[in-house]
Amino acid sequence: MDWGQLWRITSTPDNVPIVALLFLIPFYTWYGLRQAFANDKLIEELEKNPEMTKTHHRKTLPWKPGWAQEVHVWPFLLRVEFLAAIIVTVILMVWSITLNAPLEEPSNPTLTMNPSKAPWYFLGLQEMLVYFDPWMAGVVLPSLIIVGMMAIPYFDTNPLGNGYYTYKQRKFAILTFCFGFLVLWISMIVIGTFIRGPGWVWFWPGQTWDHNIVVYQPNKDLPDFFGITNAWGKAVIGLAFLGGFGAVTGGAIHKWIMSDDFSKKVYQKMSLLQYATLQFFLITMMLLPVKMILRLTLNFKYILVTPWLNL
Amino acid sequence: MAEETNGSGQPNGNGNGNGKKGLATLIEKAVADGKALQKRALSEAEEYKDIQKTHLWKSVFRVKHDETPRSRSLSVLTNVFLHLHPSKINRDAVRYGFTWGMGGITFYLFIVLTFTGILLMYYYHPTKADAFRDILYLEHDVPFGKLLRNMHRWGAHLMVITVWLHMFRVFLTGSYKKPREFNWAVGVILMLFTLLLSFTGYLLPDDQLGFWAVTVGTNMARATPLLGTEGPLGPQLGMTPFNDVRFALLGGSIVDSNALLRAYIWHCIAIPFIVAIFLAVHFWRVRKDGGISGPAPVVLAGEVKELK
Numbered sequence: 187m188d189w190g191q192l193w194r195i196t197s198t199p200d201n202v203p204i205v206a207l208l209f210l211i212p213f214y215t216w217y218g219l220r221q222a223f224a225n226d227k228l229i230e231e232l233e234k235n236p237e238m239t240k241t242h243h244r245k246t247l248p249w250k251p252g253w254a255q256e257v258h259v260w261p262f263l264l265r266v267e268f269l270a271a272i273i274v275t276v277i278l279m280v281w282s283i284t285l286n287a288p289l290e291e292p293s294n295p296t297l298t299m300n301p302s303k304a305p306w307y308f309l310g311l312q313e314m315l316v317y318f319d320p321w322m323a324g325v326v327l328p329s330l331i332i333v334g335m336m337a338i339p340y341f342d343t344n345p346l347g348n349g350y351y352t353y354k355q356r357k358f359a360i361l362t363f364c365f366g367f368l369v370l371w372i373s374m375i376v377i378g379t380f381i382r383g384p385g386w387v388w389f390w391p392g393q394t395w396d397h398n399i400v401v402y403q404p405n406k407d408l409p410d411f412f413g414i415t416n417a418w419g420k421a422v423i424g425l426a427f428l429g430g431f432g433a434v435t436g437g438a439i440h441k442w443i444m445s446d447d448f449s450k451k452v453y454q455k456m457s458l459l460q461y462a463t464l465q466f467f468l469i470t471m472m473l474l475p476v477k478m479i480l481r482l483t484l485n486f487k488y489i490l491v492t493p494w495l496n497l
Numbered sequence: 498m499a500e501e502t503n504g505s506g507q508p509n510g511n512g513n514g515n516g517k518k519g520l521a522t523l524i525e526k527a528v529a530d531g532k533a534l535q536k537r538a539l540s541e542a543e544e545y546k547d548i549q550k551t552h553l554w555k556s557v558f559r560v561k562h563d564e565t566p567r568s569r570s571l572s573v574l575t576n577v578f579l580h581l582h583p584s585k586i587n588r589d590a591v592r593y594g595f596t597w598g599m600g601g602i603t604f605y606l607f608i609v610l611t612f613t614g615i616l617l618m619y620y621y622h623p624t625k626a627d628a629f630r631d632i633l634y635l636e637h638d639v640p641f642g643k644l645l646r647n648m649h650r651w652g653a654h655l656m657v658i659t660v661w662l663h664m665f666r667v668f669l670t671g672s673y674k675k676p677r678e679f680n681w682a683v684g685v686i687l688m689l690f691t692l693l694l695s696f697t698g699y700l701l702p703d704d705q706l707g708f709w710a711v712t713v714g715t716n717m718a719r720a721t722p723l724l725g726t727e728g729p730l731g732p733q734l735g736m737t738p739f740n741d742v743r744f745a746l747l748g749g750s751i752v753d754s755n756a757l758l759r760a761y762i763w764h765c766i767a768i769p770f771i772v773a774i775f776l777a778v779h780f781w782r783v784r785k786d787g788g789i790s791g792p793a794p795v796v797l798a799g800e801v802k803e804l805k
């Protein structure tokens with residue numbers, strides 16, 4: 187166990203944000219879900235007692251008859267904003283006084299940095315480079331992430347859970363979003379920071395970085411597993427695999443949606459276009475973990491091999 | 498003049514009786530005038546004690562600052578900085594637990610970064626010869642230069658974290674649902690530009706860290722489908738290292754002085770400008786969509802017609 191190196195990584199000033207993320211993300215996930223579960227409990231109670239729905243004010247927050255619905259922005263909101271500004275300023279000041287922003291040697295095109303890491307917020311993309319070619323990991327997938335996120339409100343037809351925390355009423359949405367955000371994005375950043383060493387080789391936390399390591403990884407493409415060498419054959423089996431992957435994943439997602447009465451109803455409200463868009467983005471998202479697993483277990487490189495692009 | 502400073506009241510010159518009398522009245526008058534002036538000054542000063550009643554104050558703030566509901570509303574609505582707010586809001590919306598304050602904190606960090614960024618610009622030349630040295634100069638010679646640079650750097654990191662947390666809470670509260678779909682999309686663009694803002698700043702110190710991060714980052718642009726030399730179908734469409742997207746990003750085929758200048762302009766002018774515009778739309782839409790979404794009363798599945 188190389189504690190020294192672990193400490194060096196953890197205490198590198200540029201890694202402080204990631205260490206902060208390690209605490210902030212779980213904290214706010216808990217903080218949000220806690221309110222969601224409290225609301226879910228209230229929803230359950232209200233569903234049991236129809237009488238209560240008429241009188242209860244339907245929030246888990248304290249409320250007394252006669253309390254005004256609204257309060258003045260000045261001072262009730264502005265004082266909170268002012269306080270927040272002061273706290274953030276103090277945090278930033280203390281952070282800036284105690285830790286210096288990194289400055290390396292002057293840039294030198296002839297001296298490559300190893301490992302050469304992207305800024306931490308792009309480490310997820312850099313990690314994806316292990317599993318996909320640059321056109322996919324660096325261009326297509328990031329674009330799809332942005333477009334897919336922008337499209338969320340347009341294919342989520344579930345009218346419930348608008349303006350309050352809830353898990354029960356939005357299980358499907360919450361689980362898929364958390365999978366994308368927490369598992370595929372945040373944890374990739376953590377892997378990129380704590381696990382990837384020189385040559386982007388996987389080192390477990392505490393394992394000493396070996397700068398001379400040479401990893402012998404005979405990569406295999408899908409056609410190699412079948413001994414296919416013909417270019418047409420490669421393209422056909424690649425496309426067949428992708429089609430199969432899409433069908434299986436899409437089918438599984440469909441089954442999951444249909445398995446519960448509520449999401450079935452939400453599904454019935456969707457237009458064909460909405461449902462196809464949802465499926466497209468979810469299937470594409472699932473391509474990443476599937477390729478990760480194949481890669482890390484079988485040294486699997488490409489599914490689709492063509493003279494122009496490999497996937 | 499000399500007579501007045503004598504102090505004993507004795508005429509010290511060779512003046513006659515008439516002059517003596519005239520002088521005494523003169524002094525008396527002066528003292529009386531002085532007293533009157535003092536009284537007036539004091540009473541006027543008394544008026545200045547209530548700063549809110551001064552001409553200057555009224556010209557700046559335009560409304561009274563007392564505790565009537567009307568004044569409280571007006572002090573928000575008639576202030577250019579505060580008029581982003583409504584005059585009243587849902588009593589639960591001020592709770593930290595709902596918004597986590599993350600949108601507001603992100604905006605505050607954007608302001609802090611603009612402020613520290615402008616100060617940094619006074620010391621920075623975007624040229625290969627000067628950039629790195631300017632950073633050293635900032636760190637070692639400029640008063641508070643190190644603090645300034647640190648605050649800008651860490652503020653940027655913090656802004657990335659807070660924008661993600663803001664997005665996460667907007668998702669968890671379902672606040673992107675009708676009628677806020679469009680504002681969510683605006684938010685995604687804001688997040689993208691927040692990341693790009695951070696990234697373009699990375700190259701500016703012209704050190705190894707930034708240089709290689711940008712080299713690796715822009716090398717990926719080579720692989721852009723159709724538009725990059727190494728991207729699928731790029732070569733077939735006539736892309737070379739001298740006309741593809743990477744060339745456009747760097748202003749050349751290598752990361753050099755043109756790239757530095759481009760990063761500088763994106764970072765200091767173009768992206769902040771774009772972000773400011775989208776922020777204006779974002780805040781405008783928060784208001785027009787009816788303020789923030791909650792904390793709203795829970796709705797039961799059985800109550801929604803479309804779900805029955």
Ligand code: HEM
Binds near residue numbers: 685688
């Ligand atoms: C520079 C980045 C951003 C700034 C400064 C910003 C600022 C704000 C502020 C001050 C609010 C008021 C409520 C609150 O504080 O939570 C707000 C609301 C909102 N933001 Fe952002 N935001 C940013 C990015 C984003 C992103 C990335 C998203 C989503 C992807 C987003 C979506 C929304 C939505 C939908 C609302 C309305 C929330 C509600 O009604 O509860 N914003 N934003």
